[in-house]
Amino acid sequence: MAEPCIFCQIVRGEIPTQLMANTGDCVAFRDLNPQAPTHILIIPKKHMASLDDAMDGQVLGKMLVLAASLARQEKISRTGYRTVINTGADGGQSVAHLHLHLLGGRAMAWPPG
Numbered sequence: 001m002a003e004p005c006i007f008c009q010i011v012r013g014e015i016p017t018q019l020m021a022n023t024g025d026c027v028a029f030r031d032l033n034p035q036a037p038t039h040i041l042i043i044p045k046k047h048m049a050s051l052d053d054a055m056d057g058q059v060l061g062k063m064l065v066l067a068a069s070l071a072r073q074e075k076i077s078r079t080g081y082r083t084v085i086n087t088g089a090d091g092g093q094s095v096a097h098l099h100l101h102l103l104g105g106r107a108m109a110w111p112p113g
């Protein structure tokens with residue numbers, strides 16, 4: 001049997017998770033293993049494995065607008081932040097449900113590892 005998708009389980013409330021946002025299309029919650037003082041994941045409610053499978057530009061746009069709104073809520077807009085979508089093996093994607101990382105609260109290095 002196929003492994004259940006953990007992010008779909010979060011959307012359905014099967015894994016108790018404090019949501020930071022719950023809109024028509026998206027939910028947002030804090031990363032379990034934060035890589036910065038603010039580390040939030042923004043995901044579409046509808047399952048899509050990665051950016052490579054994301055054909056809905058409206059949902060992608062809503063994810064970015066929500067990220068900016070959460071950055072203001074977290075008070076990191078002025079200092080800056082990073083938004084990241086890892087795609088596939090070389091991109092470092094470990095959960096096969098599209099997600100946008102919002103990272104902030106510290107200075108980020110470039111290039112990424």
Ligand code: 5GP
Pocket residue numbers: 006015017029030031032033034041085086092093094095096
């Ligand atoms: P990726 O490496 O796929 O870009 O990011 C997946 C992220 O999901 C990782 O940063 C990881 O810490 C986070 N993560 C994995 N499982 C869970 C979970 O059950 N709950 C939460 N809140 N985050 C998770």
Ligand code: ZN
Pocket residue numbers: 005006007008009046047048096097
């Ligand atoms: Zn899923």
